[in-house]
Amino acid sequence: MIDNKLKRSNWHIWFFLIAIVLFTYGSAAITQFNVVEGMITLPDALLWMLSNLFVTGESLAKLPIILAALFETIFTSIAATVFGAIIALFLGLFGSSKTMINKPLMLFSRFVASLSRNIPVVVWALVLLLSFGQNSVTGFLALFVGSTGFLTRAFIESIDEAGDKSIEGLQATGATYFQIVFKGVLPQCLPQVISWILFMVETNIRNATLIGILTGTGIGYVFDIYYKMLNYNVISLITLCIVVAVIVIDVCSNHVRKVIL
C-alpha cells in the first residue's frame, strides 16, 4: 500500500515537472526570451553595474534635490498607507465573519477590497493621472487605493484570528456591538494592524518610485530625468538613497514588531 502511494506521488511529481518545463518553454517562446542568452547577460550586466554605477563628487551636488524628492515620496507613502488603513479597518470589521453587521455589507466590503487590490496600482495611477495631473495627490490616491485593498485582506485575517472567546465573553455581559469592537476586538488586533501598516509603508515606498516615474512626482521622477540624461552617477546615488531609506525603515519596523507582537 505504501508502495502504491509512493508510485502515485511519483507520477504526480513527474506530471508537475513536465508541466512546468512546458510552461517555461511556452513563456520563453512568447516573450522571445532566450534563457541561455539571458543567463549570459546577467554577469555582463552586473559587471557593467560595478564599473559604471558609482557615486562621484559631481553627483553629490545633486543630493539636496534627491533628498527633497525622497522625503516627499516617503511621506506620500506613509500618508497613503495611514488613510488606506483607516478605511481598511472599517472594511475589515464589516468584512470579517466575526464582526460583520450583515451579509450584504460583508460581501460588499470584500468586493471593494478585491477590486482595489487586484487592479494593479499602475492602472490607478494612469487613470488618476488623466484628471488629477502631475502632482503628489495622484500618487497619493493611487497608493491609497492599492493599500486599502491589501490591508483589508490582512485586517480581515487578523480579526478572524482574534479569537471568539473574548467576543463571546463580552456578548454574555450584554455589551453592544460598538463596545465589543472597540473594547474587545480592536485592542486585540492592534499590534498586528500596526505591523501590517509598517509592512505596507515599506512596500509603498518601493511602489511610489514606480508611480513617480509614471506620474512625474517624487523620487521616481528625479530618477527618470537623470536616467534619460544617461547620467549614471546620479542614478546610482538615487538608488543608494532609496536603499538606505528602505533599509532604515525595515530595521526600525522589525524592532517595533519584535516589541509589540
Place this chain on the structure above:
Amino acid sequence: MVQAMENNPPRKRHIPLRKYSRADIYIRVMLLIFTLSTIFAFFIFNYKGFELKTAIVDTLSNIKIMILEPGLSHFSWGEAFYQIGITVGLAFLSTIIGAVIALGLALMAATNLSNEWLSKIVRMVMAFIRAVPTVLWVLIFAISAGLGSEAAVLGMLLHSVAYLVKAFSEAFEEMDSGIIEALRASGANWWHIIIHAVIPTTFTYLLSWVFLRFEINFGVAVAMGAAAGAGGIGFELFMASSFYFDLREAGMITYFILIIAILLEITSTQLKKRFFPAKA
C-alpha cells in the same frame, strides 16, 4: 510582617487600572508618528495644477466610461490575448528561474544548514537587492542588456530571488531539528540531508510561496510594461491611457488584467487552504 503592616497603615491607594508595558508605549508612539507624518505630508505635497472638484468629477466620468463602455480600437482580440500571454510569460519565467536560484541561495542562508558567515553574507546581499525597487532594476538592466524581455526578466528575477530566499530560508529554519540531527547521526552528508529531509518536508510550503510570488510578479510585469517598456499588456495600457487617451481601450485592458489577477488570487488562496489548513 506584623510590624511592617503597622508601619504602613492601610490607606486609600489608587489602584492602577492599566499597566503600560513597553509594547503599549511602542504602539502609542507608532500611532502618534503615523498621525503626525500624515498631517505633515499634506503640507509638503506639491499641488501643481490640482483642482479637487473638477479632478474628482473627471475621474468619476472616466471610470464610468472604462467600466461601462470597454472596447478595443488599436488592436484586435487576438493581439490582446498575445499581449496578455507575454505578460504572464514574463511573470512565469522570472518566477520559475527565480525559484530555482532562490532554492540554492536559501540553503546557504538558512542558519541551521549553513555556516554563520555565509548565511550573513547571503542575507545582507538579499536585503540590498530587495531594497531597490523592481522598476529601477529593470531600468538599470535595460541600459546594459537593451530594452526587451531580457532586461525585464532579469530585473524581476533579482527581486523574486531576494523575496523567495527570505521565505524559503525561514521555512527551512522552522523545520524540525530532530530530523536533521537523526540523519547526521546516521552518517548522512549535507546533500543527503537536503535531498531526503529538507526538500521533501518543506516542499509544499515552498510551492505555495512560489505561487504567491507568481501572483505578485503578474502585477509587477504589468507595471514593468507600463513604466519600463517591457512590452505586454502593461505597455498597451500605458499607450491607451497616456498616448491615445483612449479610455474605452484602457477599460477593456483593465478588465483583462482584473480577470487574470482574480483567477491567480483564487488559485493561491485554494493552495494555501490545502497546504496550510491551520493558518488559512
